[in-house]
Amino acid sequence: MDVLSDTIAAVRTGSPVSGVFVRHAPWGRRYPLVPSAGFHVMVRGSCWLLAPEREPLALDPGDVLFLPRGAAHLLASDPGVAVTEIAMPGAPHEIAGTGERAEVLCGAYELGRRHPLLEGLPEFVHLPARSEDPALRGAVELLRGELSQARPGGDAALPALLDMLLLFILRAWFENPESRGRSGVFADAAVSAALRAIHGDPAHPWSVSALSSVAGVSRATLGRRFTALVGEPPLAYLTRWRMLTAARLLRETDAALAAIAHRIGYTSEFAFAKAFKREFGLAPGQYRRTQTRAAA
Structure with a gap:
């Protein structure tokens, strides 16, 4: 079971949106706080990231900036320039000028529900072009070529x-030894084994004892390491993952509620509905209807 792929599939909703904007120095563009994960890829030229309580950050060609919680920020041709526009739908693709040209791919991913692995990410994840991750570099180059x-x-x-x-x-972040310890989620063999067990069979009546046997460590050791690296105890994560799995099934299938309840380990449809409403604030049927309307 690939925990990272499984996690992304569960929390991602809708389709990514994106667009390239072209500006000529001097320029400054404000990005308000948004309820989605944002990203910028520096296609050509360079600019600066400006955000409260952090030093200006230079973005060079090929750099990737990921904002897992859609934090408010500025992009500008220089740290000292005035803000000339606010990013919003309908903004012009290109504004003519004679200064240095910058091309930035901006976009957003809808995340239907937060996940503890993603909550551990910083407000701004900067992955420079000089990164040694060949897959990320290849993806950026493919994007740049497609947009050209x-x-x-x-x-x-x-x-x-x-x-x-x-x-x-996300893979580049979690595999980076300098990622403030978050790479330990997948580098820790015991925690990884427990996560794979939960993701592989969320309907199983897992206990801390059963998970510690799978992980090959004591219950106390698993509980301590799992909580430190994932952000919550094993059984709390199990409940969260069951609800995320149920939400995905409600969005993507027409399976009956009783069948979904069974697939995530609930013998009672009533108990499942109660747990789901506690997590999402909506009964399962209401949630499915809202997702159907949103996709229409």
């Missing part, structure tokens, strides 16, 4: 490349 000219199949290729970019961004 209109070609047959581009409307299908771009969303697929953006989904691939999200996976490679």
Whole structure:
């Protein structure tokens, strides 16, 4: 069981949205706080990230900036320039000018529900072009090539490349030894084994004792390491994962509520509905209807 792929599939909803904007120095663009995960890829030229309580950060060609919680920020040609616009739908693709040209791919991913692994990410994840991750670099180059000219199949290729970019961004972060310890989630063999067990069979009546046997460590050791690295105890995570799995089944299938309840380990449809409403604030049927309307 690939825990990272499984997690992304469970929390991602809708399709990624994106667009390239072209500006000529001097320029400054404000991005308000949004309820989704944002990203920027520096296609050509350079600019600066400006955000409260942090030093200005230079973004060079090929750099990737990921904002897992859609934090408010500025992009500007220089740290000292005035803000000239606010990013919003309908903004012009390109504003002519004679200064240095910058091309930035901006976009967002809808995350239907927060996940503890993603909550552990910083407000801004900067992955520079000099990164040694060949997969991420390859994804960025494919995106840059696809955006450089209109070609047959581009409307299908771009969303697929953006989904691939999200996976490679997260993998690059978790596998980076300098990621403030978050890479330990997958580097810790015991915690990884417990996560794979939960994701592989969420309907199983897991206990801390059963998970510790799978992980090959004591209950106390698993509980301490799991909580430190994932952000919550094993059984709390089990409940959360069951609800995320149920939400995905409600969005993507027409399975009966009783069948979904059984697939995630509930023998009673009533108990499942109660747990789901406690987590999502809606009964399962209401949640399914809201997702159907949103997709229409």
